[in-house]
Amino acid sequence: MSLNGWPESKLKDACEYITVGFVGPMAKHYVDEGIPFLRSQNIQPFRLNITDIKFIPGHFHQKLKKSALRPGDVAVVRTGYPGTACVIPRSLPISNCADLVVIRPLPSLDPYFVAAMFNSSWGKQTVAGNLVGVAQQHFNVGAAKEMLVRLPPLATQRKLASILSAYDDLIENNTRRIAILEEMAQAIYREWFVNFRFPGHENVKLVDSPLGKIPEGWERTTLGEVSSNFDRIRVPLSSKLRATRKGRYPYYGASGVIDSVDDYLFEGKYALVAEDGENINSRKLPIAFLAYGQFWVNNHAHILQGKAPVSTEFLLTTLTDTDVKPYVTGAAQPKINQANLNRIPVIVGDDVTHKAFDEVALPCFDERQLLIKKNDILRTTRDLLLPKLISGKLDVEDLDIDVGQPLEELEEAIA
Numbered sequence: 001m002s003l004n005g006w007p008e009s010k011l012k013d014a015c016e017y018i019t020v021g022f023v024g025p026m027a028k029h030y031v032d033e034g035i036p037f038l039r040s041q042n043i044q045p046f047r048l049n050i051t052d053i054k055f056i057p058g059h060f061h062q063k064l065k066k067s068a069l070r071p072g073d074v075a076v077v078r079t080g081y082p083g084t085a086c087v088i089p090r091s092l093p094i095s096n097c098a099d100l101v102v103i104r105p106l107p108s109l110d111p112y113f114v115a116a117m118f119n120s121s122w123g124k125q126t127v128a129g130n131l132v133g134v135a136q137q138h139f140n141v142g143a144a145k146e147m148l149v150r151l152p153p154l155a156t157q158r159k160l161a162s163i164l165s166a167y168d169d170l171i172e173n174n175t176r177r178i179a180i181l182e183e184m185a186q187a188i189y190r191e192w193f194v195n196f197r198f199p200g201h202e203n204v205k206l207v208d209s210p211l212g213k214i215p216e217g218w219e220r221t222t223l224g225e226v227s228s229n230f231d232r233i234r235v236p237l238s239s240k241l242r243a244t245r246k247g248r249y250p251y252y253g254a255s256g257v258i259d260s261v262d263d264y265l266f267e268g269k270y271a272l273v274a275e276d277g278e279n280i281n282s283r284k285l286p287i288a289f290l291a292y293g294q295f296w297v298n299n300h301a302h303i304l305q306g307k308a309p310v311s312t313e314f315l316l317t318t319l320t321d322t323d324v325k326p327y328v329t330g331a332a333q334p335k336i337n338q339a340n341l342n343r344i345p346v347i348v349g350d351d352v353t354h355k356a357f358d359e360v361a362l363p364c365f366d367e368r369q370l371l372i373k374k375n376d377i378l379r380t381t382r383d384l385l386l387p388k389l390i391s392g393k394l395d396v397e398d399l400d401i402d403v404g405q406p407l408e409e410l411e412e413a414i415a
Contacts, residue, residue: 006152007150009148010145010146010147010149011145011149012146014109015105015106016104016106018101018103018104018144019066019101019102019141020067020078020099020100020102021067021096021101022066022067022096022097022098023099026054026098029056029060030056031056031057033055034055034057034058035055035056035058035060035061035094035095035096036050036092037053037054037055037096037097037098038069038096038097038098039097039098040077040079040080040100043077043084043085043100044084044086045084045085046086046087046112046115046165046168047086047168047171048075048086048088048089051284067102068096069092069094069095069097069102070088070093070094071090072087072105072111073088073103073104074088074111074114074118075087075088075097075100075102075103076100076101076103077100077139078099078100078138078139078140078141079138082127082128082131083118083119083124083139084118085114085115085118085119085123087112087114087115101141109154109157110157110158110161112165113151113157113160113161113390116161116164116386117390119386120386120390121386121387122387122390126147127139127143130143130147156396159396160396163385163389163396164382164389167381167382168382170378171375174371174374174375174378175375177367177371178368178371178372181364181367181368181371182364185313185317185361185364188317189318189321189361190321192353192357193317193347193349193357194321198349198353199353201215204216209347217349218347218348218349218350220345220347221345221346221348222343222344222346223318223319223343223344224341224342225307226306226310226346227271227304227305227307227310228304228305228307229302229304229338229341230305231299233265233266233297233303234299234301234303235265235299236298237251237261237296247260247263248260248262249261249263249295250293250295250296251297252272252296252297252298253298254276254277254300254301255279256286256289264294265295265297266294267293267294268292268293269290269291269312270290270291270303270312271288271289271290271303271304271305271306271312271315271316271319272289272290272302273302273319273336273341274287274301275300275335275336276300276333276334276335276336277300278334280328280334280335281328286320287320288316288319288320289316290312290369292369302336302338302341309348309351309355310348311354313358313361314361318346324336324344327344
């Protein structure tokens with residue numbers, strides 16, 4: 001941290017308490033509804049991800065009082081991506097957790113400033129230097145308590161938090177818009193190609209097919225017939241090799257981007273489909289997603305493009321709506337090999353209907369991609385500002401900033 005006059009203290013001295021979430025087997029305690037129970041995968045930089053959130057019964061929550069969370073607490077990951085931190089939001093008034101460092105700041109310490117410290121390069125380096133364990137390294141709660149931090153006045157902390165949270169609020173807003181666009185495209189697909197309520201359906205009779213009644217002039221075919229497969233081009237790179245080849249091109253695996261490298265194998269727009277992994281059965285994450293631009297793909301994702309009249313986006317909506325379990329092999333390691341992928345049934349409409357689908361659905365995907373790019377820029381800008389803000393290299397004490405100030409005004413103020 002910078003020697004800018006900010007007083008130095010141990011983190012524990014600025015907090016009500018610092019403790020650790022429940023450590024122990026949990027599977028038998030989960031219920032379908034109850035108290036939200038957070039784990040490491042729910043904690044992302046500055047953001048709580050409630051995807052695949054678990055629940056525990058109220059009586060067990062009462063038993064685990066030490067690991068109970070409340071809004072304003074800071075949750076820090078211990079294992080996996082140690083040091084990753086976010087503030088528990090007001091939208092989660094009661095929750096509990098496992099294997100997280102729980103920090104409850106005193107009123108003189110802004111929680112968002114604490115999260116910013118941990119998510120900064122300084123925080124990552126400090127945490128990395130305090131990991132313990134052999135089989136699985138983790139961030140010790142004792143090390144968290146003893147961390148030496150330089151803390152600006154509370155008003156300055158809040159200004160810093162306001163600047164950073166403005167970026168995160170916009171990222172979160174864009175994320176919600178992305179989800180809405182995805183739902184819109186999927187809803188159009190289901191209405192037209194599952195419920196057969198496409199434009200002009202009143203004038204088209206239904207006829208028999210191996211999948212039941214379908215509109216006359218449509219056909220039941222297979223994914224292999226309506227897509228081009230580019231699996232032969234993909235090349236896996238080990239994590240050790242990727243560490244020596246860092247670059248700006250996304251490196252995709254079965255569930256999305258897992259790294260970045262210095263070169264690309266593909267250019268354009270493709271539908272990527274998970275080939276293996278537990279997620280194929282659980283579908284906690286999408287098993288199919290679009291990849292744009294220049295990128296690299298390993299051997300855990302199939303690479304497809306649609307054949308006219310089927311667009312690549314149509315392939316994606318079809319796969320998203322398809323139960324793929326009949327085409328999965330392997331118990332210990334679920335897998336959809338290329339032969340089984342090609343056998344997945346697809347209902348294809350007439351050229352006019354597919355053209356109409358693309359005209360209404362593709363703008364949703366284009367806008368979604370634009371928002372993803374905007375979020376990437378926002379995260380990059382925020383992460384560049386972060387170390388300068390929390391070290392005091394970028395002085396904000398004289399800036400007239402409030403929490404509700406628009407992002408554009410904040411950017412002008414700190415420029």
